[in-house]
Amino acid sequence: MSTIRFMEEIRRRYGGETIALCYQCGTCTGSCPVSKTSDRYNPREIIRLALLDNRQEVLYGDAIWLCASCYNCQERCPQGVEIAEIIFTLRNLAIREGKIPKLYEEFANNLVASGRLAPISKFLEKKRAEYGLPPMKPVDIEAVNKIFSATGFLELFSRSKGEKS
Ligand code: SF4
Ligand code: SF4
Structure with a gap:
């Protein structure tokens, strides 16, 4: 410390x-x-x-x-x-120092997996259609991961998870 x-x-x-x-x-x-x-x-x-x-x-x-x-x-x-x-x-x-609340950990996991903070559910897509909104565009996850890698996010996040376990 x-x-x-x-x-x-x-x-x-x-x-x-x-x-x-x-x-x-x-x-x-x-x-x-x-x-x-x-x-x-x-x-x-x-x-x-x-x-x-x-x-x-x-x-x-x-x-x-x-x-x-x-x-x-x-x-x-x-x-x-x-x-x-x-x-x-x-x-x-x-x-x-490995102190990250569960909710933020979930956000980070979702970001790494899908490029979004929260998954887009079928219910959400249906609601968007009802309001006349277009379907959500897919995320360029490769580009997102390049940003994570360049900023050290992935390393920091896995270290934080390791310190907790
Ligand atoms: S507004 Fe808040 S941060 Fe700014 S001087 Fe006052 S107490 Fe400090
Ligand atoms: S950024 Fe907004 S929510 Fe955060 S401390 Fe300032 S006023 Fe409060």
């Missing part, structure tokens, strides 16, 4: 550079649609825990996986903290 401070670890990654600018005003939480519906989610608190070096609680808790990536917080933060990007960074760090 890294010996550098957690905040430094985040600052060195894309999107994490702005984390130290946070002065805990709470505008992000006040703008967040997920915080409005769940007490379990509070972006200001995630940033605070990260600034206090609380690596374990941030990376091994469930909160970082609840963000809907809507960017409301980021657009309104008076300090220009790139909160949504920081959440992505935290997820990336968590995955590197």
Whole structure:
């Protein structure tokens, strides 16, 4: 495990550079649609825990996986903290340590197998036809896998699965 401070670890990654600018005003939480519906989610608190070096609680808790990536917080933060990007960074760090929720693992498995997050069911195709929408086009899975391979996704994902088993 890294010996550098957690905040430094985040600052060195894309999107994490702005984390130290946070002065805990709470505008992000006040703008967040997920915080409005769940007490379990509070972006200001995630940033605070990260600034206090609380690596374990941030990376091994469930909160970082609840963000809907809507960017409301980021657009309104008076300090220009790139909160949504920081959440992505935290997820990336968590995955590197084998922490990936079941649902996201399923999404990843589907992506690798079919190039889609979820399979297209007969029911969905029927509904599309009823609404006058064309059938879904097949995915160029070879091209998708080239992207996975170039970005290191496959290696990261299989390592994450290996660490769990
Ligand atoms: S809005 Fe920005 S400065 Fe205010 S608490 Fe959230 S991240 Fe920190
Ligand atoms: S990007 Fe995430 S943290 Fe920010 S407002 Fe949207 S759901 Fe909340």
